Amino acid sequence: MTHPGRHGQGRGAMLANPEGDAIGDVVRRLRKDRGFTQATLAAKVGCSRSLIQQIEIGSRIPQLSLRERLSLALGAVLPAPGRAATARAVDNRHDALRMRFNVLLGEDVEAVERGLRLTRSLIEAARAGAACQPLREIAERQLERAEDVLAQVPSHSAMVWEWNTVSDWSAIVTHATRSVRIIHSATLGSIGGDVGEDYHDVLLHLASRTGSARVDIRRMYVLDDIADVWPYADKLWRLVRAGVENVVVKREHASNASGLLLVDDRYVVAGEYDYARETRVASRISGLEHDVRFAERRFERLYRLKGTRSAFVVNALMLRPPLADFEDLDDGNCRTLFREVLEAAWEQLP
Numbered sequence: 108m109t110h111p112g113r114h115g116q117g118r119g120a121m122l123a124n125p126e127g128d129a130i131g132d133v134v135r136r137l138r139k140d141r142g143f144t145q146a147t148l149a150a151k152v153g154c155s156r157s158l159i160q161q162i163e164i165g166s167r168i169p170q171l172s173l174r175e176r177l178s179l180a181l182g183a184v185l186p187a188p189g190r191a192a193t194a195r196a197v198d199n200r201h202d203a204l205r206m207r208f209n210v211l212l213g214e215d216v217e218a219v220e221r222g223l224r225l226t227r228s229l230i231e232a233a234r235a236g237a238a239c240q241p242l243r244e245i246a247e248r249q250l251e252r253a254e255d256v257l258a259q260v261p262s263h264s265a266m267v268w269e270w271n272t273v274s275d276w277s278a279i280v281t282h283a284t285r286s287v288r289i290i291h292s293a294t295l296g297s298i299g300g301d302v303g304e305d306y307h308d309v310l311l312h313l314a315s316r317t318g319s320a321r322v323d324i325r326r327m328y329v330l331d332d333i334a335d336v337w338p339y340a341d342k343l344w345r346l347v348r349a350g351v352e353n354v355v356v357k358r359e360h361a362s363n364a365s366g367l368l369l370v371d372d373r374y375v376v377a378g379e380y381d382y383a384r385e386t387r388v389a390s391r392i393s394g395l396e397h398d399v400r401f402a403e404r405r406f407e408r409l410y411r412l413k414g415t416r417s418a419f420v421v422n423a424l425m426l427r428p429p430l431a432d433f434e435d436l437d438d439g440n441c442r443t444l445f446r447e448v449l450e451a452a453w454e455q456l457p
Contacts, residue, residue, distance in 0.1 A: 129186050130174070135163040137181040151180040171202055178206040179213050241282050241374060242392055245275045275390055276368050276376055277306045283313055283322050283370045288406045290367040292329040292358075307342050314349040324351040327409055329364045333453035340445060343421065344436040353421040355449075356409065357456050360417040364409055366390075367402055375402040419452040 138148050138159075145163070149156045154173065161167035162177075169177060169185075178185050184206045212219050232243050280287055287310070313322040326346070330336070333355075336343060347353055356364070368376040375398050377391045393399070412418040424430060430448055433441040 130168060131163045131165040133185055134177060134181070137183055141181065148180060152176040174202070175206055175209050179209040182210055182213060184210055238394060241279050242394065244278050245392065248274070274305070275392065277309050279368060279370050279374050279376055279392065280306070280309050280313065282374065285371045286323045287313065287325070288369040289326045290329065290364055290406060290409060291326065292364045292366050307346070310346060310351060311349050314346070314351050325410065326351060326353050328353065328355045329358050329361050330355060331358050333449055336449060337446065340442065341436055344445065347422050347425050348434070354410070354413050354418050355421060355453070356412050356418040360412060361409055367406060369399070369402050369406055372399055372403070375399050377402065416457055419456065421449070424448050424452060
């Protein structure tokens with residue numbers, strides 16, 4: 108004779124399992140949406156039809172391995188069994204990620220392989236240590252840009268913001284503790300706009316440090332014509348007044364010069380330019396010692412022109428009358444005088 112209490116308890120557990128019901132409802136709905144019979148689904152996941160039936164009515168909760176096979180066959184992530192414990196919540200997240208992976212694997216193997224390579228790169232970048240922090244920041248920002256554009260592709264329209272590598276220069280410069288040495292060999296328009304403002308704000312902030320925190324900043328400008336400076340005059344004036352050394356060189360005296368940023372003796376950013384389009388097309392960022400040493404030699408070779416008739420130092424010109432009498436470029440006729448002084452210095456270069 109069956110004991111009523113025990114019988115009722117067993118039957119209630121089979122029919123009123125909220126965890127099983129949630130998964131079962133999803134499995135049944137997805138199976139019908141895809142036009143599968145219980146037998147068809149069972150064949151796809153490698154189990155019996157009766158087990159599929161039990162899962163759908165909620166009397167059986169599929170274990171992780173079966174849930175993963177079901178999610179792959181149905182092309183959707185199945186809910187994990189709900190548990191209150193924090194540890195179980197973490198397990199559920201892992202389970203859900205594995206099932207999402209299986210679903211994506213069924214859609215596009217090559218895309219999943221590419222995603223795995225990216226994931227491995229993210230993990231290795233995180234393990235690279237504090238010395239690689241600037242490179243990691245740049246990589247993460249570039250990745251965010253790419254993710255934003257990719258997310259817009261299905262809409263057949265995308266807003267693509269300029270991938271201006273001046274932002275990358277700013278990320279490196281902020282880590283300076285002793286010195287910043289820069290060669291600008293493209294037109295100065297390449298460091299303009301809103302991004303250029305951020306870059307110059309970083310330089311001005313560094314230049315404001317005093318005492319042991321002082322950062323020595325030297326900038327070389329390789330120009331085709333002194334008129335290239337006019338759109339850049341306000342920034343140049345502020346940098347000189349902030350104590351940043353600015354040296355102007357005629358391109359004919361430094362025809363092989365290319366863009367360069369050196370931060371302390373730790374990082375180098377080397378730019379590649381399309382001079383016809385007046386834009387920087389690429390930047391190589393390195394913390395390798397031999398790259399840094401090579402860049403230092405390049406900078407010093409160009410910097411030696413400072414002591415010759417092939418270049419002039421803007422700071423020296425602004426220390427002498429009439430420019431020494433002005434604090435702001437917009438004071439009186441300062442802007443006109445500034446242009447005349449720079450033109451005269453340029454004309455004296457051979």
